[in-house]
Amino acid sequence: MALTLTGFMLPAAFAGEAEAMQGAADSKDYSHYVDVSVLSVWASPEAPRNMDAPALQNPVQPRQWTESMSAADKRGLLGNLDTQALYGMEVEVLQEEGNWAKIAVEEQQTPKLAAGYPGWVPKEQITESPRFELLQHAETAQVTDPTAFLYDDRSLETKSLEISFNTRLPVVFEGENKLLVATPSDGNKWIDSGDVTVYEDESTIPEPEASDLQATAEQFMNLPYLWAGTSGFGFDCSGFTHTIYKAHGINIPRDSKDQARSGTAVERSNLQKGDLVFFAYNGGTGNIHHVGMYIGDGRMIHSPNSDSTVEKVTIAASEYAGSFHNARRYLD
Structure with missing residues (x-):
């Protein structure tokens, strides 16, 4: 027997979802997921400023936040904001x-912590979601536009x-020109098929x-x-x-200094499109401060x-002409 949802017939495989979900909910040890469109991960609970309020709510207001800040305000995030994570990330x-x-953001590699990139977030921006965890085996819709709407x-x-771009959500149902996807805490939502690509899993x-890069x-x-x-x-x-x-589908370290130590070393004279190029203080001999992607010529x-x-x-x-440090290749 299949379930009917908003006029569509869902696959019979989801008919037992409620029972399986209840079984997962009975467990005391299930995963946490990002429950806002963009999760800002702070150096400490004291790090955010008053102007950062739009990034501390649920839902967050990322456009309002970034557009309200001057360049000086953005520079004020240095040392206070460590990274970000996307909706649905574990x-x-x-x-x-309190x-x-x-x-720890599990999908972001860092030598700081084996579990993933660490930092502080408001509790209301993450959620325990047995149902969302249950659906992790489903096909995944990955956002391919810079942003998209649910x-x-x-x-x-x-x-x-x-x-955001690169947000990945489990596919519950594929309709004509649209998909029904699961969210961490807000049930199922629809998304335009043109805004995403569907994969069986990241390995595919x-x-x-x-x-392409x-x-x-x-x-x-x-x-x-x-x-x-x-x-x-x-x-x-x-x-x-x-x-x-x-x-x-290529998971490289989160920070530039760590990206510069991974992959395969490349001589500057042998750069190819897609290579990452790194720049450092003291004429390229000091600490790495920047990375870009080489695009030829x-x-x-x-x-x-x-x-x-x-x-480009x-x-x-x-301004980077005299500070080249090294280059790394992540494509075979």
Whole structure:
């Protein structure tokens, strides 16, 4: 027997979902998931400023937040905001303190912690979700536009939530030109099929060519920079490269200094499209401070700083000309 939902017949495989979900709910040890479109992960519960209120709610208001900040305000996030995570990502709760929880973002590699990138978030922005965990075996809809909307209705008229590029949600049902996807705590929502690509799981994402990485990166031309950003609402330099590769099924470290130690070393004279190029203080001999993606002809695409947007530059004619440190290749 199949279940009927908003005029569609759901696969019979979901008919037993309620019973299985109840079984998962009876467990005392199930996973936590990001329950806002973009989760900002802070250095401490004291790190956020008054102006950061739109990023501390549920739901968050990422556009309102970023558009309200000046370049100086954005620079004020340095040392206070550590990274971001996307709707539906799994996190591990490490510690609780009042209304805050210290978490590890499991999909972001870092030597700081084996469990994932650590930091503090308001508890109301994460959720324990036995049903969402149950559906992790389902096909996944991955957002391919810079942002996309979830809808309450199958006619795609009533907007529910704007979510970011690379958000991945379980597919409950595939209709004509639309999908029904599960959310961590708000039931099922509809999304336009044109805004996503459906994969059986991350391992089935096709291995990209360098041109695929470049085309994905170019979607974000002129997007304002955001320190610690990893979403279609704003990237920092390493959040940009991490997310572009992640969208194509390649999980590289979160931070530039760690990206510069992974992959395969490449000589500057042998750069190919898709390679990551790194820049450091003291004429390239000091600590790494920036990363971009090489796109050929001596050029890179990158998210530079709080005064700028995602752009393409000729490296030799840019402010980075004298600070090249090294390059790494992550494509076979």
